[in-house]
Amino acid sequence: MDQFITFGIVGLSTAAIYAVIGSGLVLTYSTTGVFNFAHGAAGMLAAFCYWQFTVGWGWPVPVALVLVLLVLAPAFALLVERAVLRPVQALGEAERLVMTVAMLSGLIAAARWIWDPNVARPLPTFFADRKPFHLGPATVTWHQAITMAVAVAVAIGLRVLMYRTRTGAEMRATVDDRALVGLAGARPVRANQVAWILGTQLAAIGGILIAPTVTLDASQLSLLIVSAYTAAVFGRLRSLPMTFVGAIVVGCMESYLAGYLPQNAYLPGLRLAAPALLLFAALLAFPHRRLRGRDRRLRQIPVPTMAGTGLFALVVVAFGVVLATVLSAPDLITYGPIFSLGVVALSYVPLAGYAGQISLCQLSMAGIGAVVWAHLGAHGELWALLVAVVVSAVAGGLIALPALRLSGVYLALGTAAFAVVLDQWIFTLPTFKLFGVQIGLFDQGSVTAVGPDLFGLHLDSESQLMVFAAVCLALASIGVAALRRGRFGRRLIALRDSEAAYATLGGNLLLAKALVFALASGIAGLGGALYGMQLQSVSATQFNLVAGLPIFLVAVVGGLGAVGSGLFTGTAYVGPINALIAIAPWSQNAVALLPGLAGVGLGRNPDGVVPSMRSEWAPVARDRIALPVLVLGIAAAWVLRLADVIDGWVFCGVALVLALALRGWAAARQRAVLAAAVAAGSAGAEAAAPEEVPVEWLGIRRAWRPEDEEVLARGIAAG
Known part of the structure; x- marks a missing residue:
């Protein structure tokens, strides 16, 4: 007693x-x-x-x-x-x-x-020099x-x-x-x-x-x-x-x-x-009443074209191939996670960008994928990668079931709690048996991961694994874009706009949330498996809540509704931080502040950086001179790097300077063309905006279009 x-x-x-x-x-x-x-x-x-x-x-x-x-x-x-x-x-x-x-x-x-x-840094208690006193048998x-x-x-x-x-x-x-x-x-x-x-x-x-x-x-x-x-x-x-x-x-x-x-x-x-x-x-x-200060601000999520997404996927693969051939072996280890962490960041797009479900445990889902791959893919069995995705998806679906009644702050708290449970307890468990099946996690330390066997070719070098991760990110990006264009993607947008309206119109909230959580967790599990392959050895601390916060922040800064957010997050999170540390080792602590500072700056551009970057680089993609010059210039620098005439850092510097110079030149050319068109009196016809037709008159004042279905659904949900 x-x-x-x-x-x-x-x-x-x-x-x-x-x-x-x-x-x-x-x-x-x-x-x-x-x-x-x-x-x-x-x-x-x-x-x-x-x-x-x-x-x-x-x-x-x-x-x-x-x-x-x-x-x-x-x-x-x-x-x-x-x-x-x-x-x-x-x-x-x-x-x-x-x-x-x-x-x-x-x-x-x-x-x-x-x-x-x-x-x-031990800190003494208050009045530590005074003797404690007693309350009955207890010492205080x-x-x-x-x-x-x-x-x-x-x-x-x-x-x-x-x-x-x-x-x-x-x-x-x-x-x-x-x-x-x-x-x-x-x-x-x-x-x-x-x-x-x-x-x-x-x-x-x-x-x-x-x-x-x-x-x-x-x-x-x-x-x-x-x-x-x-x-x-x-x-x-x-x-x-x-x-x-x-x-x-x-x-x-x-x-x-x-x-x-x-x-x-x-x-x-x-x-x-x-x-x-x-x-x-x-x-x-506990029952939760309406969240204080909650509002109804809705944003349009753009529908990506499959042609543009396909081109983007090719750029991702090309970027991976170029990096794999120009970087040294130590640099490949440092910058390899660009694509694997990009896959993890991509998981936020369908979950938070499309469905509006805030989750702080996506890196924990990646940890599940890494563990499954490390144990089942110990010899590079490709089927183990599919199992890692499925197991992560099942874990994500299980999160969605009890979280059905949570939203906003409550959902963020629930997913953060789940991440802490994994960090502090589940990932620290030794090997145990469940229903006669022996299950091993991080074995109270770290686990070793190897590259996969792909059609008889064992991918074990840093360059091969980087290209493989780039291909996976490209395919995952195509899949997420196809999801946005499909019926389920439109349902997720409706779910984000109004859960009540979604349910009133016949939508199944439980099924929709479970599916989108499972999908996002499966993508994160794929990223975790790729991350483990590239690092070759991973521990539980690499997948805890604090480690996942910067990735979440950079993904939000990139724009959760943009498919390109995955590549942006991986590049922005891994690239500049490690590059600054390599150039100035004394800045290691300072650069750790960058994700937090970027997140704080979100108020100036709540739609994200990726849409802005797309509009800024559009003149280069449309210019008949700038785009070929950019491609040929980077190709020439790449050849010089392969011939060891220049090193990887010089190649990256040349490519960056050339790209920025051509972007400015193409933008100036575009402004000049527009000015000339205005002077000639032709700009008015080219820049004329289409007639704004009210939602209720779609199909009457003008012909019905396939995308009008989503516009009508959003109008009903917002009303």
Whole structure:
């Protein structure tokens, strides 16, 4: 009994920290309509700054606390609100969610840059020199007592603020109708700023309180927010009292699992994954009302032509062949994942781009594909690659079944929880038997993967595997484009526009979600298998949630509705980062910030970079001089590289400079031609826009077209 009470005290102390952090998360969401995935990262930064001031520089604890909580935390909150989130306040929920995910990734990278993760940084508890006191048979440290007292004070203070002050009323009203609140004499911007300041301060308090009891690590501290997520979901993202109840459940569960969980090789990861499992269960068990701040902003997803997609596929293969022949063996290992990670990124297009389903576990699905290939394709059996795709697809379909009732933020939380469960528990399991079948995963370390046997030819060199991955990316891109043009693709667009309208018109939500999750997971599993082949040895840490965030961000920046997003993501994520590190090794930590910074810049171009790049390079593709010169110039440089006259870096530089120069020249020629046409009086006829026909008059005022079916469906869904 004494032991049970002791573990209970530890659990309540931990629960108090989760309650403080979770209440800040609920406060921010319920008053601004933005779910802050970077909430835990803000607390992580505060903990590191507190360590730097107190341990690193020897400042007094009170001075450090005042500086962190009353100066740095409010300044950081105001910077985030003004520079990052205010520009996307008028955009959709998905864009605001991506912004906070970008901040999470960027802040983790920044912390690793400033504070070397290989250096231990122990942080003493508050009043560590004082003897603990006793409550009956339980021993309570002063740090635990302070933690619980702070949680009580936070609960009382927030209650008074939200329901007994004018500022609290403004904060609660702002998210419902900013314009109306402004007409009533309130200041919505100030209310948002107050909410962000208080939320960041609460995250900082929680980070400082929990840092002495865990390892001061950027990723670990940031992902402790999963437990706070669970507490917030208990409160359904709006109730502070229920958030505190959820925090008690999570904290005590962790403590009692640590104390009473049997010791064997299969259960240690369960204790680490328990908060994520509880989060997933809470998402499914609790009813969720309409998401605060959700809107109805819809965007047109372009329909790719098969001719254009076929040309793009040829470009992908040609790009792979050129890279495979011009890069050295070490560079092939470095840049080989361009195409395999491009396949993983392509999986976001049908899932998030077409169907509007936000998933943060696609790299985990890739990990499943890598594991299946490593074990079943140990000798290069090509059928094992198909099995890897199928197993990943089945896993994705299983995710969709319980996630049927989730959407938006809740779906992102559910898939993040699933990724954490895989990271912390499933991928760490030793070999086990299931229904008499022996199943091996990463074997608590790493697994070896080999290249496939293709029609009697064993692909084992880096160049062969790069070309094979490029071919797979090209074929997958054609398949995704064909999906968008087909009936199921149009159904996915309708599903994204309005799930209620889709179901009302006879669509099967369960079937549609299960199929699109399975399809996307199968594509990700293919990318994971290719990734394993190219690296030859992979571990579970390469497929965790934090590793997948930059890929997700770059894919979003590229444009989730564009088939070319796969190649763009692989190239942008692997190419510039490794190239900058090769040129300037000292910039390794700085370039890790690039995906997060790119995600933060999404507000300036919410449709993505790929559509813009397509329009920018269209003059080159249409120019009868520029395109042949570009092809011949790159071919000539390629021949010189094959003859070892120039090296791979010179080839890449020549190709890049030539392409940029011809793009500018072709754009200038196009402008000149248009100017001449205007002067001749012929531009009006060429540039005349077709007559806009209302949806209800399609087929009457002009002939019916096949694409009008989708236009009509979108009009019905939007209405």
